[in-house]
Amino acid sequence: MARRAAAHPPPSGPDQGRCPMAILPFSPRKRGRSNGQPRRLTLPIAHRANTRIRFAVVTDLTLTAITPDEAVALVDRIMREEGKVEGVDIAGPGEPLATPHATFECLSRLHRSYPDxxxxxxxxxxxxxxxxxxxxESGLGRITLCVNAVTTVTVEKVYAWIRPGTRTVPLARAAVILLNEQAAAAAVCGRIGVDFSIATTVYPGFNDGEVEEIALKMAALGARAMILCPHRPMPGDMGCLAKPDRGLMTRAARQAARHLPVIESGSGPAPAGSPWRGGGPTAEISLPKPGPGRPNVAVTSESGMAIDQHLGQAARLLIYGPREDGLVCLLETRRVPAPGGGSERWQAMARIASDCFALLTSAAGEAPRAVLGSHGVKVVPADGDIEGTVDALYGGGPKKKNW
Structure with missing residues (x-):
């Protein structure tokens, strides 16, 4: 995103913050080149969210994440069959830095294969x-930092929860952590020479009065541009917050443009707390579906309530599926071989889950994904409540059991 604004760098010297910057319309990058813009591809590999916007639909969008293997294979295919891709953004559906191992893997593999x-x-x-x-070091060249507030009061208005580590902390304390870590990330970008822009979603009545302050602070930390996105209500959104009108967005853009070049975007960030929904073609995502002989879903869980266990550490699989009346519930628990054993363990696990079309786990290595996948069991990294996530795979509501 920052490339477009690079032609309008922030001013330097004593007038910075008072001289109006450019306000540029946003044009999503389409297949091939459009208006001279390079073609970019969005890779949604983040399967874990660490924030949730207060106005978002409560659903597990992280299920739609693809694996680093799938992401790299997609770029390889496009490079081979359809021509050059000049840019890739790792974005959503969760937070890429909440699962840094996957982000590092994807970046490193792409950088090795395509150093330019x-x-x-x-x-x-x-x-x-x-x-x-x-x-x-892994090849990252630019960052879009999603900043929706610069005061703790506004953070608490906009976010339902924030999870800085492995556990959700009280929102008042988490708000301070979020703001401090965003400022620290911006400062490090400037120190090591990573180009960064910011993306701000306007939530009318909640943070629209803080847009200029966001632009001012981030400009001082070295941001190159602000991508300004309107909140976009989705069916079932909590709170029924309306989309900001054109007048509000115009005022916010003019205020922010006193400090940074502003790119106005027509779509806001994904509601589950993941920061991005637009910006280029996105990898096509399809969830596994039940089929003949495979009506069930296997889950690894330490607590029995959340998908909170690595596949390599699992001693059991929780099996969910439709009862005779069609309601999806926990059917049984199945023991699996103890950790260790390599490929034989994964082969045995595939046999144990032979009636399952998917296996939900907090994380899994390449080897188990490959072995179970070859036996028809799709390993899906996921995070959150078991029942809600399982229900998302089935699409919600009672299910027929006639497979």
Whole structure:
């Protein structure tokens, strides 16, 4: 995103913050070149969210994440069959830095294969400062930092929860952590030479009065541009917050443009807390579906309530599926071979889950994904409540059991 604004760098010297910047219309990058813009591809590999916007639909969009293997294979195919891709953004559906191993893997593999490929990351910045040097070493060239507030009062208005580590902390404390870590990530970008822009979603009545302050603070930290997105209500959104009108967006853009070049975008970030929905062609995503002989879903869980266990550490599989009346519920628990054993363990696990079309787990290596996948069991990295996530795979509501 920052490339378009690079032609309008922030001013330097004593007039910075008072001289109006450019306000540029946003044109999603389409297949091939459009208006001279390079073609970019969005890779949604983040399967875990660490924030949730207060007005979002409560649903597990992280199920739609693809694996680093799938992401790299997609870029390989496009490079081979359809021509050159000049840029890739790792963005959504969760937070890429909440699962840094997958982000590092994807960046490193793409950088090794295509050293001239412009690699970007869209993030809320939690954990970014400590990871930035390694991200740059892995090939990262640019960051879009999603900043929706610069005061704790506004953070608490906009976010339902924030999880800086492995656990959700009280929102008042988490708000301070979020703001500090966003500022630290921005500062590190400037220190090591990673180009960064910011993306701000306007939530009318909640943060629209803070847009200029966001632009001012981020400009001082070295941001190159602001991508300004209107909140976009989705069916079932909590709170029924309306989309900001044209007048409000115009005022916000003019205020922000006193400090940064502004790119106005027509679509806001994904509601589950993942920061991005637009910006280029996105990898096509399809969830596994039940089929003949495979009506069930296997889950790894330590607590029995959340998908919170690595596949390599699992001693059991929870089997969910439709009862005779069609309602999806926990059917049984199945023991699996103890950790260790390599390929034989994964082969045995595939046999144990032979009636399952998917296996939900907090994380899994390449080997088990390949072995189980070859036996018809799709390994799906996921995060959150078991019942809600399982229900999302079935599409909600009672299910027929006539497979």
């Amino acid at each position: 490929l412009d690699l970007g990351l869209v993030t809320n910045g939690l954990g970014g400062a400590r990871l930035m040097d390694d991200l740059k």
